[in-house]
Amino acid sequence: MTEHILIERQGAVQIIRMNRPDKKNALTRAMYAAMTAALAEGDADPSVRVHVFLGVPGAFSSGNDLADFLAFATSGKFGSEGWDFLFALARAEKPMVSGVDGIAVGIGTTLNLHCDLTFATPRTVFRTPFVDLGLVPEAGSSLLAPRVLGRQNAFALLALGEGFSAERAKAAGLIHEVVAEEALESTVLNAANAIAARPPQALKIARDLLHEPREELVARIELEKEHFKERLRSEEALAVLTAFMNRKKA
Numbered sequence: 001m002t003e004h005i006l007i008e009r010q011g012a013v014q015i016i017r018m019n020r021p022d023k024k025n026a027l028t029r030a031m032y033a034a035m036t037a038a039l040a041e042g043d044a045d046p047s048v049r050v051h052v053f054l055g056v057p058g059a060f061s062s063g064n065d066l067a068d069f070l071a072f073a074t075s076g077k078f079g080s081e082g083w084d085f086l087f088a089l090a091r092a093e094k095p096m097v098s099g100v101d102g103i104a105v106g107i108g109t110t111l112n113l114h115c116d117l118t119f120a121t122p123r124t125v126f127r128t129p130f131v132d133l134g135l136v137p138e139a140g141s142s143l144l145a146p147r148v149l150g151r152q153n154a155f156a157l158l159a160l161g162e163g164f165s166a167e168r169a170k171a172a173g174l175i176h177e178v179v180a181e182e183a184l185e186s187t188v189l190n191a192a193n194a195i196a197a198r199p200p201q202a203l204k205i206a207r208d209l210l211h212e213p214r215e216e217l218v219a220r221i222e223l224e225k226e227h228f229k230e231r232l233r234s235e236e237a238l239a240v241l242t243a244f245m246n247r248k249k250a
């Protein structure tokens with residue numbers, strides 16, 4: 001286990017909190033593993049009806065830990081924890097709600113495409129600099145984003161790495177509501193409790209009907225994974241990752 005993921009239960013709501021503030025919630029392999037386990041345990045527990053994802057003030061997540069990416073790029077050995085988490089998101093059986101404040105980079109953005117409701121504060125910026133890192137979109141975002149946002153917004157977000165403010169994200173359909181910082185967590189929990197109060201069987205069928213076909217989503221994540229692994233070993237990625245890790249020494 002890791003102290004960087006905190007799991008809490010409030011009634012029927014399971015809260016999964018990313019808690020590594022000194023690194024702006026960059027996600028390590030241990031953090032992915034803890035979140036994957038929490039989703040599985042919550043899905044298997046009948047007393048849990050909703051999963052909630054939260055971060056810390058000012059940082060939902062700065063994305064995958066770039067030191068881990070660099071280690072993968074240089075060693076050629078890939079941990080499976082990140083991918084396991086992406087597949088777990090795609091296969092999660094219970095509704096997921098997220099509350100985003102501040103930094104939301106990479107998986108900090110694409111995670112929300114799997115959530116049924118996302119709330120974000122006005123200072124939030126969603127950004128996926130995959131291509132700038134020499135990488136490609138992940139988490140099924142190449143399938144989900146064009147459907148959710150339209151192709152041009154998806155291209156701007158996923159290929160150009162444009163930042164989407166909370167307002168722009170709301171207008172584009174990426175999030176449900178913009179909420180003041182001080183009201184974010186209570187709003188998220190109210191929404192989660194409102195979901196938990198619905199008849200669970202009918203809600204599950206409704207959610208499954210609204211959901212992308214799981215097999216299609218899983219197949220897309222597999223395809224993205226193959227490209228991603230190839231890209232991580234590319235000169236383009238290695239140069240950018242090395243520059244980020246060395247930037248303070250320069």
Ligand code: COA
Nearest residue numbers: 022023024026062063064065066067103105106107129130
């Ligand atoms: N992986 C590893 N470390 C990260 C990180 C990441 N994804 N994001 C931030 N950090 C670390 C920084 O290296 C820094 O560590 P240090 O204090 O030991 O030097 C610390 O977190 C704080 O980050 P800092 O850059 O000083 O904060 P900021 O508010 O100025 O900028 C970001 C925040 C997120 C905009 C910037 O850190 C960034 O661009 N990070 C990389 C994001 C990224 O490319 N993620 C992968 C997407 S696929």
